[in-house]
Amino acid sequence: MDVIILGIDIHGIELAGRLATVGGYNLLGFIAAGEERQDTFGGYPILGGLEALAKYPKAMHFPLHTWKREGEFGKDQWTSFIDPLSVVAPGAKIGKGCIIFQHCFIGADAKLGDGVFALGGTIINHHCIIGERVVLTSNVSLAGSVQIGARSYIGQASTVREFITIGSDCKIGMGAVVVKNVPDGTTVIGNPARVYNKELRAT
Secondary structure (H helix, E strand, C coil): CEEEEECCCHHHHHHHHHHHHHCCCEEEEEECCCCCCCCEECCEEEEECHHHHHHCCCCEEEECCCCCCHHHCCCCCECCEECCCCEECCCCEECCCCEECCCCEECCCCEECCCCEECCCCEECCCCEECCCCEECCCCEECCCCEECCCCEECCCCEECCCCEECCCCEECCCCEECCCECCCCEEECCCCEEECCCCCEC
C-alpha cells in the first residue's frame, strides 16, 4: 500500500520506522504544512505541501497529531495504523486516520473517533469514547467508560478514573490523576488533578 504521512514531527519518523518493520507499506514521504523548507526528513522525501497530494491520488494518508490542516481536504484517504504489538478487543471501533503505537490496549466496545493519536503503552479500557483528534501520550491509562471530547491532549502517564468525562480542547498534565469531570477548554494538573489557572499556579 502506498502511504503518505501528513505533517513533520519526530513521531512521524517513529511511525515510518514501524511501517518499515511491519511491512506491507510503501512510504512515499511526508507532506509539509507549509512552513517547512527542507527536502527530506529522517531520510524520507518531503513531497511538498497540500498541492502535492494531487500527484498521488491512490496513496493513503496517516495524519500526525501535529497536522492541523484536515479541513482543507476530505478524509476519504485517511487510513489507520494499529501496531501489531498492540491489542484491540472485540467490539472496539477505530475511526479513520488513527495511529496506535506499540503496546497499547483498546478494550471491548471502546470507540475512537477519526485521527486519534496514541503513543506506546496507552490503555483505553472498555466502553471508552474518544473524540476526533485526541492525543494520548505514552502510558496514559483510561479506566472503563471514560469519555474525552475532540482535540484534547492527555499528558504522559496520566490516569483517568472510570466514568469521568473530559471535555473538548482540554489539556491533562503529565502524571495527572483525574477523578472529577473536566469542562471544555480546561487544563488540569496534579494528583488529584486540579485546574491550572491563567496566573500559572494550581488552584
